[in-house]
Amino acid sequence: MSKIVILTGAGISAESGLETFRAEDGLWAQHRVEDVATPEGFARDPALVVDFYNARRRQAAEATPNAAHKALAKLQQRYPGQVVIITQNVDDLHEQGGARDVIHMHGALNSAMCAACEHRWPAAMVMAPGDACPQCLAPAARPDIVWFGEMPYDIDAIFDHLAEAGIFAAIGTSGNVYPAAGFVAEARRNGAHTVELNLERSAVGGQFAEHRTGPATRVVSEWVDELLAKPEQPRGGFRSGDDH
Numbered sequence: 001m002s003k004i005v006i007l008t009g010a011g012i013s014a015e016s017g018l019e020t021f022r023a024e025d026g027l028w029a030q031h032r033v034e035d036v037a038t039p040e041g042f043a044r045d046p047a048l049v050v051d052f053y054n055a056r057r058r059q060a061a062e063a064t065p066n067a068a069h070k071a072l073a074k075l076q077q078r079y080p081g082q083v084v085i086i087t088q089n090v091d092d093l094h095e096q097g098g099a100r101d102v103i104h105m106h107g108a109l110n111s112a113m114c115a116a117c118e119h120r121w122p123a124a125m126v127m128a129p130g131d132a133c134p135q136c137l138a139p140a141a142r143p144d145i146v147w148f149g150e151m152p153y154d155i156d157a158i159f160d161h162l163a164e165a166g167i168f169a170a171i172g173t174s175g176n177v178y179p180a181a182g183f184v185a186e187a188r189r190n191g192a193h194t195v196e197l198n199l200e201r202s203a204v205g206g207q208f209a210e211h212r213t214g215p216a217t218r219v220v221s222e223w224v225d226e227l228l229a230k231p232e233q234p235r236g237g238f239r240s241g242d243d244h
Contacts, residue, residue: 001081002166004227006072007183008087008094011172011198012216016063016093037147046129046142053143054126057109060091061125068171068216069097071224076100078228084161088173088180090145105152105180111144120144152179165192169223172216175202184208197223 035041036052076083086103094102112123114133131141168187175181184194184207195210197219212219
């Protein structure tokens with residue numbers, strides 16, 4: 001049975017009320033990436049960075065999973081093969097929707113990390129600069145977020161999954177951020193059928209064999225229902241080359 005590897009980006013959570021990275025309004029539009037999403041920005045102004053992620057954490061806490069999150073959880077539960085969900089998102093809507101063992105390659109809003117000893121613990125809703133690490137007591141708490149210039153989490157495990165994928169899907173991603181934007185090429189090299197589900201083609205859309213365009217709540221739900229209706233597919237997936 002083909003292993004399904006799924007990469008999700010901000011677009012899957014947009015219909016839950018969480019703005020995408022490149023939204024024209026909202027939290028991201030109010031700050032330069034260099035100021036709030038880099039180690040250098042944190043070193044310059046830790047209060048600004050901590051406050052930014054406190055605001056994102058509050059916003060995420062008010063969101064609820066949508067039909068796309070729930071559809072992927074259903075796929076995990078009912079598909080006879082393995083379904084691996086990798087997300088670039090830092091919310092926990094996949095887990096709230098019922099998904100399990102989600103790989104959060106860019107970290108998580110509900111986690112804090114010690115910059116001194118790398119210990120992790122559940123983040124308070126409101127963190128403060130200089131919060132102490134509960135393990136080493138250093139005043140070095142930071143959001144457990146992978147910032148630009150830092151190595152994504154679990155990258156070796158991710159490439160192992162891509163090497164084994166019979167189907168690779170990217171949902172709600174821009175295709176602008178590496179290494180995630182390179183996953184489709186890696187999956188194709190290993191013989192996977194590739195499908196992009198998005199509002200519009202991403203920056204790497206031309207590398208996918210199949211496209212499904214529209215809101216995630218609709219296209220993801222339809223795709224999952226088709227997979228579950230026709231689970232006995234050879235490596236390489238089904239309806240190869242279709243363009244929706």
